[in-house]
Amino acid sequence: GQQLNQSPQSMFIQEGEDVSMNCTSSSIFNTWLWYKQDPGEGPVLLIALYKAGELTSNGRLTAQFGITRKDSFLNISASIPSDVGIYFCAGSRQKLVFGQGTRLTINP
Amino acid sequence: NAGVTQTPKFQVLKTGQSMTLQCAQDMNHNSMYWYRQDPGMGLRLIYYSASEGTTDKGEVPNGYNVSRLNKREFSLRLESAAPSQTSVYFCASSEGQGRSTDTQYFGPGTRLTVL
Numbered sequence: 418g419q420q421l422n423q424s425p426q427s428m429f430i431q432e433g434e435d436v437s438m439n440c441t442s443s444s445i446f447n448t449w450l451w452y453k454q455d456p457g458e459g460p461v462l463l464i465a466l467y468k469a470g471e472l473t474s475n476g477r478l479t480a481q482f483g484i485t486r487k488d489s490f491l492n493i494s495a496s497i498p499s500d501v502g503i504y505f506c507a508g509s510r511q512k513l514v515f516g517q518g519t520r521l522t523i524n525p
Numbered sequence: 526n527a528g529v530t531q532t533p534k535f536q537v538l539k540t541g542q543s544m545t546l547q548c549a550q551d552m553n554h555n556s557m558y559w560y561r562q563d564p565g566m567g568l569r570l571i572y573y574s575a576s577e578g579t580t581d582k583g584e585v586p587n588g589y590n591v592s593r594l595n596k597r598e599f600s601l602r603l604e605s606a607a608p609s610q611t612s613v614y615f616c617a618s619s620e621g622q623g624r625s626t627d628t629q630y631f632g633p634g635t636r637l638t639v640l
Contacts, residue, residue, distance in 0.1 A: 421567070450628075459529070459615050459631030460568070505567060512583065513629065515567035 423506050423516030431524050436493040438504060438519045446508030449482050449489035454503045454518070463504075464491070496523055527551055529632035531616050537638045538606045546601040546635050548616030556619045557599035558583075558629060559591060561612040568615060574599055606639045613637070 423440045430436060440449070448467055452460035464475050466482035466489060473480055477494045489506055501523050506516040532547045550557065555576050560568040560583075570583030574593040588610060590602045599618075603610060614635045619627035 423567075426565075452631075457633070459617075459633050461631070462628055465628060507568075512570055512573070513568075515569070517565055517567045 421506060421508055421514055421516040423519055425519060426517065427520040427522070429522045429524065430496060432496060432498060434496055436496055436500070436521060437490065438506075439488060439490045440506035440508070440516045441488040442508055442514075443487070444508070444510070445486040446510055446514075447486075448509040449480070450507040450509065450513070451478075451480050451489070451491045452505045452507060454505065456502070460505055493521075496521075498523055498525060529616055529618055529630055531614075531632040531635050533635060534633070535636050537640065538603075539640050540607060542606050543602070543604050544606065545603075546614055546616075546637075547598070548600065548632060549598045550616075550618040550630075551597065552618060552620070552630065553596070554618035554620050554630075555596070556621060556627060557593065558617040558619075559589075559599070559601045560615045560617065561585065561610075562615060562634070563612050571601065571614075606637075608639045611637060611639045 421442050450465050451463045454460045464480040469486045470484050471482040479492045481490045503518045503520050505518050507513045529550045558573040559571040562568045569585050572591040574580045577596045580591050592600045616632040617629040619629045621627040
């Protein structure tokens with residue numbers, strides 16, 4: 418099946434630091450989505466990207482749809498403790514394909 | 526508005542037992558999905574239903590069956606559970622008819638262990 422490579426797999430940062438993670442694929446996608454999953458919960462949509470080159474913000478979160486349509490990036494600025502969780506990218510052509518997730522841990 | 530609800534939250538089965546995972550959504554969405562989540566694998570699509578009365582296989586359908594009972598409900602059945610089906614199962618729904626631009630909303634998950 419289609420594969421998404423998400424990196425890094427885990428991050429350990431200090432509160433207040435900025436965070437960057439990305440997803441790459443060998444396939445082109447029409448839509449890129451970024452989800453966050455808290456422990457014991459289902460994924461919650463953070464940002465949706467619909468056009469190549471699109472840059473979209475949601476508060477301290479900024480995501481970009483790569484110009485080649487094969488990658489996407491998520492940045493979190495000035496991290497806070499509630500940012501802890503697992504972040505998933507997902508690409509969509511007919512169906513959603515998920516990355517393996519980036520586990521974010523924040524030291525206060 | 527409860528969104529997407531799933532029952533049960535936890536389940537332990539013995540190999541060979543059967544069970545049905547229930548999912549319901551109150552957002553009047555047309556499409557519903559079942560995923561499984563395994564460590565380090567992200568979420569993988571098992572089955573989906575683009576509209577009431579239709580179901581289609583996803584990436585990992587073997588060992589599962591589904592029923593779109595009505596517009597609100599989409600159940601996942603394991604006829605003869607195997608240890609390889611130990612996983613967390615998520616149901617999701619979206620407004621459209623399975624279009625790639627649809628936003629999917631997820632339930633809280635069912636944690637299944639097969640001994």
